[in-house]
Amino acid sequence: MPWEKSFDEDEAVGKAMCVFWEKGFEPASMADLIAGTGITRGSLYNAFGGKEQLFVKALLKYDKDKRRAMLAELEAMDDPQRAIAALFDGLVEETVADTEKKGCFLVNTASELTTHGEEVNRIVRNGLRELEAFLRRSVEVGQARKQFPLTLDPEATAKGLLAMIAAIRVLGRGVFDESSLKTIAAQAQRLLR
Structure with a gap:
């Protein structure tokens, strides 16, 4: 049977x-x-x-239910400056509320890629690339709308913002307190000025 x-x-x-x-x-x-x-x-x-x-x-479930859903919500704002601010404010709020200190499943997995096969590596790389692409597009649209200076390099700025997202997710697992996480989020906003 x-x-x-x-x-x-x-x-x-x-x-x-x-x-x-x-x-x-x-x-x-x-x-x-x-x-x-x-x-x-x-x-x-x-x-x-x-x-x-x-x-x-x-x-894959986390990627679909959390990361992709979050990006769709941010893209729907149609205001890059507000979307990036909401992203960082939301990350800090979520990280502070995470009493179990789990962080982000995707970022956590990125830190242990050597223990996984190619499929997991591909999922993580694609997820982070899509987040970086969203940030780059946001900078480009913000520049076109005169919200961000034209002197910004969209690709480099997106990479810097992605690094700050990872920092909030990793350091928020117990190393940094709320005030320190808010400092990182504020610094992300300064990158765009």
């Missing part, structure tokens, strides 16, 4: 995402994943193939 799934796969991936996000790939054991999803070891292997494959699905 063929194996039949008795759980919602998307819900299971969401629960696994929380386990991986909190612990990281290597430290998250199969026991953690079983406890976190409420699914047996055999069912996890049958449905997903293994830990790495489940991680890929979890990272």
Whole structure:
């Protein structure tokens, strides 16, 4: 008799995402994943193939539900200056509210890329490139609308802003307090003047 799934796969991936996000790939054991999803070891292997494959699905879910949703919301503002300010203010607010100090699943994964295969590396690179592209487009549109100085190099500015986003996400996991994170966000705004 063929194996039949008795759980919602998307819900299971969401629960696994929380386990991986909190612990990281290597430290998250199969026991953690079983406890976190409420699914047996055999069912996890049958449905997903293994830990790495489940991680890929979890990272893709995070990318779609969090990063892409956030970018769509920011793009819809149609005001680059306001969108970038909202991005940084939102990151600080979210980071301060993150009592578990989980940070950003995508940025966390970027810091452990050597432990992953090419598919995870591709997801992380694409996610960060898309964020950088949004920032570059925002600078270019802001320059066209005379919100940002023409002396700014859109590509270099986007890279600097992306680095500040990563800094907020990493340092906000316990190294920097709210005031320090707000300083980084304010400095990001100064880059655009």
